[in-house]
Amino acid sequence: MTGAKALIKMLENEGTTVVFGYPGAANAPIYDELSRSSIRHILPRGEQAAAHEASGFALASGRTGVCMATSGPGATNLVTGIANAYSDSVPIVAITGQVPTGMIGRDVFQEVDITGAVAPFCKHSYLLKSARDLPQVVKNAFHIASTGRKGPVLIDIPIDVLNEEFDFEQPKPVNIRGYKPTVKGNNLQIRRVREALSKAKAPLIIAGGGVGYAGANAVLAKFAEKYKIPVVTTLMGINHTALCGDLLVGMIGTHGVSAANIAVKRCDLLLVVGARLGDRAYTTVHSQNSDAVVVHIDIDPAEIGKNIGTQIPVVGDVKVVLEQILKKDIDCDIASNERWLKSLTELRNQKREYSDKKTFINPRLAMKVLSELTGGDAIVATEVGQNQIWAANNYKLSPKGGFITSGGLGAMGFGLPAAIGAKVALPQKTVVAIEGDGSFQMSMGELATIVQWNIPVKMMLFNNSRLGMVRELQKTTYKSNYFAVELDGSPDFIKLAGAYGIEGARISSNAELKDAIEKMLKGDTPYLLELVVDSEEGTL
Amino acid sequence: MSKRILSVLTENRAGVLSRISGLFSRRGFNIDSLAVGTTEDETVSRMTIVVNGDDYIIEQVSKQLNKLIDVIKVKTLDDSDIVSRELALIKVAANSETRSSIIQIVDIFRAKIIDVSHETLTIEMTGSAEKHKALFDLLEPFGIKEVVKTGMISIQRGTNYINK
Numbered sequence: 001m002t003g004a005k006a007l008i009k010m011l012e013n014e015g016t017t018v019v020f021g022y023p024g025a026a027n028a029p030i031y032d033e034l035s036r037s038s039i040r041h042i043l044p045r046g047e048q049a050a051a052h053e054a055s056g057f058a059l060a061s062g063r064t065g066v067c068m069a070t071s072g073p074g075a076t077n078l079v080t081g082i083a084n085a086y087s088d089s090v091p092i093v094a095i096t097g098q099v100p101t102g103m104i105g106r107d108v109f110q111e112v113d114i115t116g117a118v119a120p121f122c123k124h125s126y127l128l129k130s131a132r133d134l135p136q137v138v139k140n141a142f143h144i145a146s147t148g149r150k151g152p153v154l155i156d157i158p159i160d161v162l163n164e165e166f167d168f169e170q171p172k173p174v175n176i177r178g179y180k181p182t183v184k185g186n187n188l189q190i191r192r193v194r195e196a197l198s199k200a201k202a203p204l205i206i207a208g209g210g211v212g213y214a215g216a217n218a219v220l221a222k223f224a225e226k227y228k229i230p231v232v233t234t235l236m237g238i239n240h241t242a243l244c245g246d247l248l249v250g251m252i253g254t255h256g257v258s259a260a261n262i263a264v265k266r267c268d269l270l271l272v273v274g275a276r277l278g279d280r281a282y283t284t285v286h287s288q289n290s291d292a293v294v295v296h297i298d299i300d301p302a303e304i305g306k307n308i309g310t311q312i313p314v315v316g317d318v319k320v321v322l323e324q325i326l327k328k329d330i331d332c333d334i335a336s337n338e339r340w341l342k343s344l345t346e347l348r349n350q351k352r353e354y355s356d357k358k359t360f361i362n363p364r365l366a367m368k369v370l371s372e373l374t375g376g377d378a379i380v381a382t383e384v385g386q387n388q389i390w391a392a393n394n395y396k397l398s399p400k401g402g403f404i405t406s407g408g409l410g411a412m413g414f415g416l417p418a419a420i421g422a423k424v425a426l427p428q429k430t431v432v433a434i435e436g437d438g439s440f441q442m443s444m445g446e447l448a449t450i451v452q453w454n455i456p457v458k459m460m461l462f463n464n465s466r467l468g469m470v471r472e473l474q475k476t477t478y479k480s481n482y483f484a485v486e487l488d489g490s491p492d493f494i495k496l497a498g499a500y501g502i503e504g505a506r507i508s509s510n511a512e513l514k515d516a517i518e519k520m521l522k523g524d525t526p527y528l529l530e531l532v533v534d535s536e537e538g539t540l
Numbered sequence: 541m542s543k544r545i546l547s548v549l550t551e552n553r554a555g556v557l558s559r560i561s562g563l564f565s566r567r568g569f570n571i572d573s574l575a576v577g578t579t580e581d582e583t584v585s586r587m588t589i590v591v592n593g594d595d596y597i598i599e600q601v602s603k604q605l606n607k608l609i610d611v612i613k614v615k616t617l618d619d620s621d622i623v624s625r626e627l628a629l630i631k632v633a634a635n636s637e638t639r640s641s642i643i644q645i646v647d648i649f650r651a652k653i654i655d656v657s658h659e660t661l662t663i664e665m666t667g668s669a670e671k672h673k674a675l676f677d678l679l680e681p682f683g684i685k686e687v688v689k690t691g692m693i694s695i696q697r698g699t700n701y702i703n704k
Contacts, residue, residue: 119559120566124609127555144609178551178612302603305596 003131004029004162007095008037010138010171016066018042018057018424020050022077024070026110027097029162042424042453045445047074049417051081052443054092056421058085059239059404060379060429062215064146065092065421071099072110075156079117080411085152086121087408088236089213091145093138098158101129115156123151131164136171143174148181149300150213181299185316185324192312194330196269196293201333202340203229204267206252206282207244209236209407210274210298216319217243217399220273223322227330228337229271230344232260234281235392237274239403242376249344253281255389255539259347267340272296272310274318276303278408283307297321356510360534363387363462367394369513370432370460373521376401378430378458379422383415383439386468386539391434393540402429413442419457420449430521435461436468437487447500456526460517461493464533472539497528504528543572544598545622545694547702548587548605549613552578556610560587563608569593569601573626573691584612588693615702617694624694627666629654630675633683634661645678660685 001009007030011019018040023031034041044050047069054065069078075096085092098104099111115125124144126137134157141153197203211220221243224231231244232252241248250257252264264270264282270292277283296303296310297318304313314321354365367390370378376398382388382405397403404422406414419433440461450457471485497504504527507516520529550556557576564571572590579586591601602614634642639661646653646663649671655662665675669692676684696702 115555116558119562176609179609300607302600302607305599306603 001166001168002029002033002162003128003134003157003164003166004033006131006134006166006168007138007157007162008033008039009168010135011039011066012037014138014142015063019066019068020044020053020057020421021068021095022047022050022070022074024074024097024110026071026099026159027068027074027095027157027162029159030068030095030097042420042449042455044417044420044449047077048080048413049420049443049446049449051078051092051094052084052411052414052417053421053424054094055081055085055088055090055414056381056404056418057425058090058092058421059418060402060422061425063425064142065090066095067092068095070097070110071114072112074110075114076112076117080409080413082118082152082154083121084406084409084411084414086123088406089150089209090152091150092152093141093145094152094154096154096156097162098127098156100160101158102160104158115154118152118154122154125154125156127156128158128161131161131166134161135169139171140174140176144176144179148179149210182301182315183299183317183320185297185314185321187324189312189314190321190324193271193295193314193325194328196295196312197227198331198333200269200293201336202267203227203269203271203337204263205229205231205271205273206234206264206275206277207231207237207241207273208234208275208277209240210318211237212240214274214299214318214320216274216322217241219319219322219326220244221247223326226326227332228334228341230263230341232256232263234275234277234407235405236407238392238397242397242399242401246345247341249348251392255280255392257348257393259344262347263344268292270294272298272308273322274298276300277307279307354510357534359508359532360537361462361508361513361531362510363390363531363533363537364394365510366460366462366513366517366531367391367434368396369517371396373514373517374401374430374432378432379404379419379426380432380434381405381415381419381422382434383436384410384412385436385439386464386472386537387434387436387439387462389539390462412439415439416443416446416457416459419459420446420455423455423457424453430458432458432460435459437461437463437465437490437493438467440493441487441490444496447497447502450526451500451502456524458520458526459528460520461528461530462533463490463493463530464535464537465490466535468535468537469539471535493528493530502526502528504530506530506532508532542592542594544591544593545617545619545624545692546589546591546598546602546605547615547617547694548589548611549579549702550585550587551610551612552583552585553610556585559608559610560605563604564601567600567604569597573689575691575693588691590692613702617696621697621700622694623697624668624692625666626669626672626692627664627690628672629688630663630665630679630684631660631686632663632679633659633685635659638682642679642682645675649675651675
């Protein structure tokens with residue numbers, strides 16, 4: 001069997017049903033084999049989209065996403081997607097072709113040191129030297145990507161290894177001596193958590209992306225509900241907290257809601273669950289805080305104590321640890337917790353007025369209408385910038401829905417491919433890409449991917465003809481010295497969609513929102529709804 | 541800020557050293573010295589890394605090192621409970637007038653002369669950082685031409701050892 005054939009066989013063994021990839025010379029043997037396999041191949045219009053699509057696939061399905069590229073520029077185009085997956089702990093395996101082993105290091109055509117390039121933001125990488133190593137390496141790569149703190153793994157395969165004939169042997173069960181993630185929480189620390197909870201008068205949970213990766217959505221909600229603990233989320237935590245229902249206060253951080261940030265300032269016990277609390281979520285907002293006792297539960301020991309001082313660290317799988325805590329009843333002051341919760345829900349429920357500018361759409365209202373019309377059951381995949389925050393704070397997610405975003409890296413151009421990946425993973429779901437006119441233009445080549453592979457995603461494009469969030473930064477920090485934020489020269493997006501055979505409409509008043517979104521959602525066909533937004537519209 | 545010694549067991553594989561040294565620079569940690577070689581098990585390398593930093597930095601370094609898949613074990617060694625050595629090769633200017641004075645100094649330090657020419661002596665010296673410094677200070681006036689050092693290696697005293 002050749003290395004290429006063994007690769008496809010191993011991908012099938014690992015349960016891979018779809019690959020997002022782009023062919024070239026160095027990975028041509030893989031494509032030759034792929035053509036005869038049952039694995040579906042999606043050809044995007046650039047390798048960066050392939051990596052984001054693999055992430056969208058993984059985030060929607062919980063399975064490891066796979067993307068492929070050829071050597072050199074193919075591989076470097078994956079880099080943003082790999083860095084994004086690393087920042088947000090998304091399990092993907094990236095497979096790159098490489099120049100022949102004997103040519104490595106001679107700067108031949110389409111050669112780059114891709115394992116070197118991704119080292120800073122890749123969970124692990126392999127450069128294969130022999131086809132005999134391939135089965136075990138692929139098995140290990142999937143294991144590493146999908147366990148512990150999840151993340152991207154890259155396998156770089158020289159073309160001579162892909163063409164090498166060898167006797168295929170099934171890999172052994174994974175046993176990597178330097179990689180044994182801690183799953184179960186330390187019993188002493190679990191006891192300390194219970195004690196801290198029994199003493200607390202105003203406990204608060206900060207839920208992050210780790211909740212979802214551990215499959216802990218339900219147990220977190222059960223824990224919070226049992227002891228009436230309010231829940232705030234990071235941007236990455238939004239996707240995993242819909243089950244918390246009325247305990248949910250909102251997102252924290254520089255672009256969070258005030259009720260959630262106030263909760264963090266006032267609580268006396270902070271339970272950080274599967275969150276790293278990056279600067280935008282926490283440290284730049286809350287660094288002066290506080291006398292609160294901090295409990296930090298995370299699968300990655302390196303996150304504990306990195307960004308926030310912790311009195312009670314618990315290293316382990318969030319779901320397992322929460323189940324350990326729940327094993328014994330805690331003598332909590334439930335009445336006090338309920339009073340505390342009530343004070344926060346009152347803050348949260350303060351009635352919101354939606355400004356009506358007549359000739360512009362209010363983006364917050366648009367997200368609210370989308371929530372109502374989908375029941376929050378749709379998967380929303382956002383771009384990065386104002387659109388992202390409008391969606392984060394105003395799309396009311398149901399437990400059946402999803403919220404996919406580029407949180408840590410903040411990579412514009414992520415949303416549309418991520419939506420495509422999500423729709424490929426869950427074709428029966430409604431998937432809505434939330435776009436800004438800036439980020440849309442970074443990935444709009446993917447309209448062709450949508451059409452070619454019949455991936456009917458809905459697109460809501462907020463068009464303010466500006467790079468809105470940067471413009472806002474220039475307004476607040478650079479005395480309104482607006483520079484390089486105007487997006488003049490953008491196409492007529494509806495005509496553009498039409499050129500791909502995608503239906504669309506443009507609206508510019510709030511009164512049209514309901515009908516227009518209803519029309520967008522109708523039928524399992526792609527649709528682009530452009531919403532004209534005032535360039536003065538703020539993020540918050 | 542203080543100097544701390546980390547002993548790191550890693551897979552003996554291509555690319556491991558670059559992953560480790562890269563990690564230090566990208567996270568803003570400073571390496572004072574790094575010495576690497578295989579262990580009694582040739583699939584395993586041992587690195588002794590001397591780091592300058594406070595407790596927070598040392599904790600972060602060791603946690604981030606542990607996250608690397610090829611790192612098997614990281615141990616921060618307790619300064620008072622280890623034996624450390626560093627090897628230096630020193631080429632010093634020497635002529636018929638100065639040669640015997642230099643040899644006397646070398647003898648006092650229990651170092652060795654390993655090469656000689658009309659104009660130079662090459663000295664091999666093993667010892668702690670302090671001992672190295674003392675020797676350098678005494679050789680300085682003769683004119684040190686070149687110094688090569690291995691970086692410090694350390695091992696725990698007594699029956700303690702790092703388990704794989």
